[in-house]
Amino acid sequence: MDKFKEKLAALRVEADAAQARADETANKLKESEARVASLEQEEISLKNRIQLLESQLEKVESGHSESTTKSRDLELQIEDLNRKVKSLETQNENLEVKLEDSETKYLKAKAELDELEKVLGEA
DSSP: OHHHHHHHHHHHHHHHHHHHHHHHHHHHHHHHHHHHHHHHHHHHHHHHHHHHHHHHHHHHHTSOTTHHHHHHHHHHHHHHHHHHHHHHHHHHHHHHHHHHHHHHHHHHHHHHHHHHHHHHHHO
């Protein structure tokens, strides 16, 4: 009878640990999702900024003789923003991979927890 109680206590500890891992994974997932949403919003903002800069560039090129200097400055800004967009897209892809990993870990932890609850329920 003592062994059964010990086994039951061990399973409860294991279930609590699995639940803690599942909660931690769920929190990390939420953080990752929030970061992805933030990066997506930033990407949209940067793309809008790029469109605005491109529009400004077109006006400058059709304008005055001093437009050469201004257009080069705008081109540099566009290149910089394109690099930032590319970097954000890479970060977004990395976060999506991390998100998928977190989801997988969460589902695994959830399955372990469900199995433990099932075992505890049968005991």
